[in-house]
Amino acid sequence: MKFGLAEKIKETTVSRRGFLLTSLAGGFAVASEPLFAQAIKTDTQGITAGEVKVPVKDGQIPAYRAMPAKGKNFPVILVIQEIFGVHEYIQDICRRLAKRGYYAIAPALFSREADVSNMSLDAILKEVVPVVPDAQVMTDIDSTVAFAKASGKANTARLGIVGYCWGGRTVWLYANHNPAVKAGVAYYGLLAGLKGPNKPADPVDVAANLKVPVLGLYAGEDSFVPDEVVDKMRNELGKGNSASEIVVFPAVNHGFHADYRPTYDRRAATYAWKLTLDWFKERGV
Template sequence: MSLLADWVHYGDDGKYRGYLARPDHVKEPLPAVIVLQEIWGVDEHIRDVTRRIAQAGYVAFAPDLFAGNREVADVLAEDRVKEAKQFLNSIPPAHWRDAEQQKSALAALPEAKGRAIAETLGELFNHGGRMPGYIQQIMAASAWLRDGFEHSRGCGVASVGFCMGGALSGMLAARDPKLSGAVIFYGSAPSADLIPEIGCPVLGLYGELDKRITDEVPAFAEALRAAGKTFEYRIYDGAQHAFFNDTRPSFQMAASRDAFTRTLAFLQRTLTAGEPAVV
């Protein structure tokens, strides 16, 4: 299927931007999927996922959470983030959040390169205070896709998020009462106070070895069940965090293939329930 894909602006006075892909030559509005980034930003992996979802027959849109005021700070520029990711891929995952181990590994690099990577990592892993702003951006994206963008206006909107974006997908399910469905790829569960506010079906996809995230899933599932919410999930044996990201050493083909199949089936159920059946 031929696609149209490009960066676009949205929100009040076009203050936000994102990467949008949609099927070419389709006249009628299509359901929309918000693709929520990992901490690495709307990099080539997220852009590729956005195009893959668009190929399935949706308007797919990845808000660039690092470009809240049109510009991306130099410290979070794509080439800087890519270099920081390559550095992390070269050390054990257990050292990612260990400041001393990270400092030791950075010291082995040329001074200027090590300093630049340290600055970028500091920004990437210190996003907690920016979460309210991220939620504002994705709420604006949801409203724009549902009510403002001519190629999805009047259709349902769902979200699919990865890692940090997975956590945001769960939060959006609680903040946007019109959201049709939310997919969480290895993202932290929403806080307990948000669970009663979740108003759409949720799909969770997790790696068995990603203990920090996956160990909280049974309690999350029970809390959703007790609150009368719809939640299905799959934990993939032997899979790490970020098993879906084919640019990372953690990528696992079998888990990724199954997870994408489940995601497309979930989107079909939640976004196209009102469409006429094909006979």
């Protein structure tokens, strides 16, 4: 069936109307409060940082990008959001990586479903997380890689991915989806328990088949990821040949790297960040 101009415009309008987030909010997400004074603020001296628009199959999604101000051919790190979206903490992670010479980009992966910047944690967990299809997330990240490659500034042959909380789970799944990734780092991402119509597999289900080396950074006091699930993940990883590893930090909780939250643990976060940078560097990212 052929469509005339009016029908094409109508079709595009309806499609684009489905994107509930068209621009990134400033500051921290409301659900991430209370905020703590120790939150790290990385400046933009020597880097270029700000919002960009990433074309996807049905429109475009906002993303935060940071990279060195001069040069090109930068290795790429995909930064995958917490459930709070691409708020100030995730944006700052991008700036920290740009200071290290990376092209860092964080796509807003809830763009179709909601603007989570003003939603409560309970609402995000009930109304957003369950309805976001993993398949959609994978293709949006694919589009983000394509956007980086088309920029002329990024070397996507040296591709890494890091994610936090919801994004940590996504790192494991994307590493399975795209074996071209050189290395991944997953901070306290759920390993099991989210399977459903929109989420056909958990990380424990794909662990044995991974080809990408992923470093999992987990918390010993994390009720969301109990010890027995971590043990199961290690066992499944041992059946494969990805050379992935899991490090558990004792006596810290979920979100220990999130410097704006009460769960932040400076010593664990500092060491985890060193492990992250070393993991990427040693694997060609």
